[in-house]
Amino acid sequence: MPEGRIVKSLSGYYYVKSGGQLWQCRARGLFKKKQYSPLVGDWVHFDETENGEGYIQSIEPRKTELVRPPVANADQAVIVHSVREPDLQPLLIDKFLVHAERAGMKPFIVFTKIDLGAPKGELEELIAVYEGIGYPVVLTSVVKNCGLEQLGQMLDGHISVLAGQSGTGKSSLLNALIPEVRLKTGDISRKLGRGRHTTRHVEMLELSTGGWVVDTPGFSRLSFDGWEAEELGTYFPEMAPLADQCKFRGCLHFREPQCAVKGAVDTQTVHALRYEHYLQFLTEIQEQRRYE
Structure with a gap:
């Protein structure tokens, strides 16, 4: 067979x-x-x-599995996010990151459309935060042919999933890396402030170097359905090693006293924005569990 x-x-x-x-x-x-x-x-x-x-x-x-987008055996998640049109949304980046961590995939971040210029200081701060955690960051512009060679090298030999909301430039990146595929690209909706969907199905595209890239339909919402509150902290690499230092076993790093994670936020070892996003995700998980 x-x-x-x-x-x-x-x-x-x-x-x-x-x-x-x-x-x-x-x-x-x-x-x-x-x-x-x-x-x-x-x-x-x-x-x-x-x-x-x-x-x-x-x-x-399967070695790995994602539910949304539905992909198996990918080992690398490429979190694609534009610096403008649509604007930076760190909360969404972190949501993609924790889902990639949970799936057992190695994530890195690609910022697109840098030719449009990011809000002064905001992009630099985000890069410092993510690189400080250990996530590689690549700055790209299809218009200026910037960062594409570096991105191509990072895709070599991997099965990579491109994840990001509509309009961030995933299809444009793939067109630049694999010109023969000629993927359809879309404009930004002025009313909604986000891109229109241009990818209608899930497809693996082969790179000349032997790697594969999975092009997926654009989406902006990931569900925490089925998650346990206790597991969330393990998908924040800067928080996970601190859990053993908390006073209480199974600490959710929220209201518990003598929490090592909250102490690290106070000393700025854990960035306050990342911790804020953690609490938002935690609340979402707890609310979903309450209605199950």
């Missing part, structure tokens, strides 16, 4: 690349019974039928 990787999912079909050929496959009904669907990035075994079509029979165990 041939084996291949799902590189695109569209309208109920899974496009499997195997031996240099692309097979248009359906999934067997057994996956619906198990409530376990194939994802882009999955290694699968499939039956060949005719005319380049087939049926997926089994899925190899």
